[in-house]
Amino acid sequence: MSARKGTGVTAKVGRPRDRSVVVVLAVAALALTLAATTLTVAEMGVARAADGLAVVSPVEDDGVDCPTPNPGTTSANPRLPDPFRRLDGSRISAKSDWRCQRAQTKQLAQRYVYGEKPAKPQTVSGTVSNTSITVNVAHNGRTASFSASVQLPSGGSGPHPAVVVLGGFGADTATIRSAGAAVISYDPLAVGREGTPRNNKQGAFYSIYGSSSSSGLLVAWAWGVSRIIDVIEQSGGNILRADATGVTGCSRYGKGAFVTGAFDQRIALTMPIESGSAGSPIFRGIPGESGAQPLSSAYGEQPWLGDAFGSYTGNPANLPIDTHQTVAMVAPRGLLIMDNPHIDWLAARSSSVAALAGAEVYRALGAGDNISYWSDVQDGTHCASRSEWRVPLQQNIQKFLLNTGSSTGVFRISSRKAGNLSEWRDWQTPTLADGPTTPPTTPPTTPPTTPPTTPPTTPPTTPPTTPPASGACSASVSVNQWTGGFVATVRVTAGSAALNGWAVTMTLPSGASVTNSWNAQRSGSSGAVTFSNVSYNGSVAAGQSTEFGFQGTGTGSGMTPTCAAR
CATH class of the missing domain: 3.40.50.1820 (Alpha/Beta hydrolase fold, catalytic domain)
Structure with missing residues (x-):
């Protein structure tokens, strides 16, 4: 691929292409909400x-x-x-x-x-x-x-x-x-x-x-x-x-x-x-x-x-x-x-x-x-x-x-x-300790207990829901809204007992619809929508969490997720 600009020569990449200008919907403006990132x-x-x-x-x-x-x-x-x-x-x-x-x-x-x-x-x-x-x-x-x-x-x-x-x-x-x-x-x-x-x-x-x-x-x-x-x-x-x-x-x-x-x-x-x-x-x-x-x-x-x-x-x-x-x-x-x-x-x-x-x-x-x-x-x-x-x-x-x-x-x-x-991945993102540790002498035989996480997301614009009830699960949602669309990140947290599967239901505001989701299976795209675990994030240890996300059109404010064990 070659690039030519500023000389009056048309930029080339070696193939014909569509030059029409299309207004594109962004998937997200995502940023991690993690501690210890101040420079x-x-x-x-x-x-x-x-x-x-x-x-x-x-x-x-x-x-x-x-x-x-x-x-x-x-x-x-x-x-x-x-x-x-x-x-x-x-x-x-x-x-x-x-x-x-x-x-x-x-x-x-x-x-x-x-x-x-x-x-x-x-x-x-x-x-x-x-x-x-x-x-x-x-x-x-x-x-x-x-x-x-x-x-x-x-x-x-x-x-x-x-x-x-x-x-x-x-x-x-x-x-x-x-x-x-x-x-x-x-x-x-x-x-x-x-x-x-x-x-x-x-x-x-x-x-x-x-x-x-x-x-x-x-x-x-x-x-x-x-x-x-x-x-x-x-x-x-x-x-x-x-x-x-x-x-x-x-x-x-x-x-x-x-x-x-x-x-x-x-x-x-x-x-x-x-x-x-x-x-x-x-x-x-x-x-x-x-x-x-x-x-x-x-x-x-x-x-x-x-x-x-x-x-x-x-x-x-x-x-x-x-x-x-x-x-x-x-x-x-x-x-x-x-x-x-x-x-x-x-x-x-x-x-x-x-x-x-x-x-x-x-x-x-x-x-x-x-x-x-x-x-x-x-x-x-x-x-x-x-x-x-x-x-x-x-x-x-x-x-x-x-x-x-x-x-x-x-x-x-x-x-x-x-x-x-x-x-594209079958691995989970570990929670890395702050200090040095001694590496294991043999490869791990079981997957990490920390569930996979999603790509970085913006700080929550709505407060998280109440802590998980004993033996059940709870869900909280964070929304990043822009004109005409939003991205929601949902955290699923196990109660006092481990989860072997979960489902989260929430009702989208009028006019809103889901266009894409990750780390979850989805049923429906508007109104009452249910998200359930995929193969690698259904098992959640007691007190631990996993996350999934979705992109939508319209507004994402006012959603209240409910979680149930499967």
Whole structure:
């Protein structure tokens, strides 16, 4: 997929497409209601969640000392792999376990999907000025250089946070600068050139690591951004702040921004746009999404992905990893994924599933407010500057780069390309302890007692109902309302005895109807509607809870759910 804008050339994605403008109903503006998500500024400007989990790391990879055993032979799995399961089969149980779990995830991502991203070279030097950055690299007797231009924000004094824009296509640069961040315009093709065969890759990365390197262009581009951050770190911080860096890109450069943010933990805010196949959409979903760019096409169009991925273009179920785990590699740092549901080729449905599944990791880490997803846009032009994204872009820059905001994460999924996470997972989201724990010596033999949860939701606008009666169940509802529609999240809580099944009934207001639901079976769409458990969330331990949700048209105010055991 190519992106061209600002030059009078029509944007292209390689296929004919419907360019009609359609007003899309949003699925949700979702945000977690979890404690311990307030950001503060710690020493060295490193933002941390209230539970002490680092949001931005002072190092590129803080898991280099973690054991990463060979994954061995894996069996085919049509569902998304469990992001909480270690390579030895056990599951993590504490937030502190995530550091090494991310390291194991990174190993899988490099081995099967992207190729290796080498650590910092032996020598990195360069300069930072008000208008440019130069990068010089030397490693094992080989050298390479490249540069990037700088535009400082329209106001304020330095040092400034900055957003690296890949290839000139990304989030609106005028909005970035007016929000208070500098723009670093980075040409990734100088580091990893397109139009080359896999056995003769070119650019600064391959000048250092060899033209036959099995690492794809996305890793090469990410490596280049990391070297830019190295130079900013060495510059003394008078102009730009190395601890307040964002990255963005659209189309092929959206793929690059996604991988860049996943692989460098110094990046505070990652903003991929319309990244399509080889970007954020789950690999397992692309073959079944009508009109989406096939994996074989994405692999063959350019050497974006690592050479090893070629063995999985026809059988992604054999991959021991998927892109929801690349999303999880960004956690708990800021992530804003922006998608276009009007162009089938971009696989926005599969991308929404990746975001929803990755949000479960954010939620488990107590950082659910740090991830946003937005595909509810009216204009279908590829890589356009969209008015719908202006406010969330500003809010994310304020929160993650300036440390002056506290906005919650937002999920606005277009009904045209709304994925259903329950169709793709057979794992439950654990409740992770705040402190370190000793991992089990053998894989768990029974499923976790904590029931699965839904994607992040907004704080309740109506008070919860009374506590559960003994031996029964109760239900409370939270509603996020916007003009013409709403999303409701319903929490089912067991009483003094465990539940083996449940059903929740509520009467919708006049004119309201259900258009979509998740984590529940539904009977009816208007008036009195009954929701009952699905196979994986019917068993609820005494005093524990599970959640389901639904999207509706009209108003969702005034609903009173009643719960009964089945």
